Amino acid sequence: MAEPISSRLRRGVTPAAADSSVRALPLWHYLAALVAGAANTLSFAPTPHGGWLEIAIFVFLYAWLTRTAGWKSAALTGGAFGFGNFVTGVWWLYVSMHDYGGMAAPLAGAALALFSLYLALYPAFAAALWSFCAGHARNGKASDLPLSPTWHGAFAFASAWALGEWLRGTVFTGFPWLASGYAQVDGPLAGFGPVVGVYGVGWVLALVAALIVQAIVQLRAGRLAAASAQSSRTLAPSRIRPARAALPAIVAVAVTGSGLLLSQVNWTSPVNAPLTVRLLQGNVKQEMKFDPVGITSAIAMYQQMITAKPADLIVTPETAIPVLVQQVPEEFTRAVRRFSDTTGTSILFGAIGGTITPEGQVVDYTNSVFGITPNSRDLSRYDKHHLVPFGEFVPWGFRWFVNLMSIPLGDFARGAPVQKPFTVHDLLVDIDICYEDIFGEEIARSLRDNAVPASVLVNATNLGWFGNTIALDQHLQIARMRSIETGRPMLRATNTGTTAAIDARGKVIGRLPVFTVGSLDVTVQGTTGNTPYVTSGNNTVLAVSLILLALGFAFSSGRAIGKRGESGKRNNHNSHDDAQS
Known part of the structure; x- marks a missing residue:
């Protein structure tokens, strides 16, 4: 050394x-x-x-x-x-x-x-x-x-x-x-x-x-x-x-x-019966995702994948249905609703949210996940809160940079920081989209601030923008840390990979190969209770760090010796330093 x-x-x-x-x-x-x-x-x-x-x-x-x-x-x-x-x-x-x-x-x-x-x-x-x-x-x-x-x-x-x-x-x-x-x-x-x-x-x-x-x-x-x-x-x-x-x-x-x-x-404990889950991976090519032909093909494919087999919960990737939710074909809506009612399956699907004004204009586009509950006409909704710069919103002064790329998405509206979980039978599911799961404090806050914390985490994402690179494995590793921090299982439905299920201790219990079309069938046990991190977030490490840095600055051996008192004491101290040198 x-x-x-x-x-x-x-x-x-x-x-x-x-x-x-x-x-x-x-x-x-x-x-x-x-x-x-x-x-x-x-x-x-x-x-x-x-x-x-x-x-x-x-x-x-x-x-x-x-x-x-x-x-x-x-x-x-x-x-x-x-x-x-x-x-x-x-x-x-x-x-x-x-x-x-x-x-x-x-x-x-x-x-x-x-x-x-x-x-x-x-x-x-x-x-x-x-x-x-x-x-x-x-x-x-x-x-x-x-x-x-x-x-x-x-x-x-x-x-x-x-x-x-x-x-x-x-x-x-x-x-x-x-x-x-x-x-x-x-x-x-x-x-x-x-x-x-x-x-x-x-x-x-x-x-x-x-x-x-x-x-x-x-x-x-x-x-x-x-x-x-x-x-x-x-x-x-x-x-x-x-x-x-x-x-x-x-x-x-x-x-x-x-x-x-x-x-x-074990910081958390099992709650209620395990859920049977199907996580869908459509492997839609990124260049086809917003092409009219690709949109029609993707909607038909996901309709078939959703209705192929029942489960307690079925999850699609982010914007698996890449159209405004009001524009989803009626055939898809009827088929999925009928399947949910007859099989008791809850469904989460990614689509684009928005508000249509009386004049017919669409405002406040959102990157959203919508939830269908068996025998209910209500459509639950989660709107992405933490948006991706340059992909979902343009930072001030960087419009020129975005114009250098052919990105079909523009400025989205933000969802609320804390939103109501989705209910599957007697369990609550906390949803996040895309890279929202790299912000552990935000997931902890959602669990902490909801009246009843969710028992399962769900991430719907599309990593097709990054090809077959280490980004896919890195994102899975990040999701595993969220399970470790919160003591809750994490379900990941992705477009191209890595679709996976993670238990409450951060262990991968099932995953699909990347760049394949498939369905991952797993059984997941929800948990209850808060870890110390969910309770306090990043406050603990920040408080400890700031205190220790202040003490280090105040009492480190490198401080100048200019405020030691009268000159006699200063001279004695300096003589001692010289002797040590």
Whole structure:
């Protein structure tokens, strides 16, 4: 492991002078961080048990950050890591923009690179924040001295990292894809998901990595001290260092073990009888989805698939019926209603919502899922709340960018943040559409704020925009984290894949092959009760992170010594520092 640097601000050196006086890191330092970020993409799906790999990569990241000489180099290191991670982890956006959106290849590539640079700002911010709050950014001409990573530095890194990921999932409607906690779905830290959510899992991951680095650095220092002691015939340093290395290592192992133990806890309990469910996957080609011939074909296909076999619940993908709900053919409506009434089957189908004015104009288009209940003329409705930028609404000032693509959808109206669940027999079903399930806090809020929380989660989506890429497996991994966080099963009906059923512990109990037409028949047990994460959302990890960062900033060893009291005490303290140097 490369030598870290000192976190102590030398007497008489201001923070500004410190940042300008330290040695510049070589270019290969940042290239190595970029490569590590790219390697971190391998921690996520479809890599099995990638959580262990992610821990190793974060150990490297923290060790690499300790080589930086101030907040600027720390930010550049974190940004390089983030860019490597995002440009390799969300490259499938290029497929969406170029292959299906018709954008010119150079423009699509440039857009992907710019978006990855934007996303990289958040790990850059986290690294800079850690540098300040660990006392690191206030180094003087001490960059040639070794840093012994401190406890407050480890907690500052965990807190800054979690805060950066939360901001990335919140600012400008948020994009929390590839949040570090998702790689732990099959990893040793998944058990923290029901307690503190995906950002909390990322917090624990960063803490464990920092403590491992702290133990390794102390162990190396102990070996050097032992060698020095042998030459000077004193054994005192060699007795102290192993203990300093053992404690952070023990804590890291204990935290990891706690994650494994927490994954065995049942935070929710079964309720009512299991549901028989059929999840439909039509595999409608994206270029045909809104073509008149494709629309007619899709409606006929889904009519046949829905009425082929009864179940307690049948779910179609997002906009499986790609027309305004008022324009759904009467033949489809009669056949599906008759099937529902005669078999007792509840049906959820995706279509486009809207309001027709007396003048015949359609306003307030919505991306919706409609529900049919046996022997009821009422049509339930869920309207998508968290819309996709550039696909379902155009951010201010970006109309020119959308015009570069051939996207048939425009600006949609938003549904309410919390909407009434759909009832299937005696169970309530909470619905979300497309990438709404990457926002765990919103699903937790829906469960928390409804008078009676739902027992089953349903996601209707269309990932046909992204081809046969890692986006499909990554989205399934995200859905699994939602089940872990809430202690509820998740049902996913997708157009091209991955259609799957996930139990309340985040395990996939059935899935269809991608890019096939089929029906997934599963039995799902609903659950009741709230996990700690459903109760408190992201408030826990945010509060802990902000408190620890404030304490780290206030009491870190790197603070300047300008407010210590009278000059005599200051001189004594400075003399002591000089003696230590």
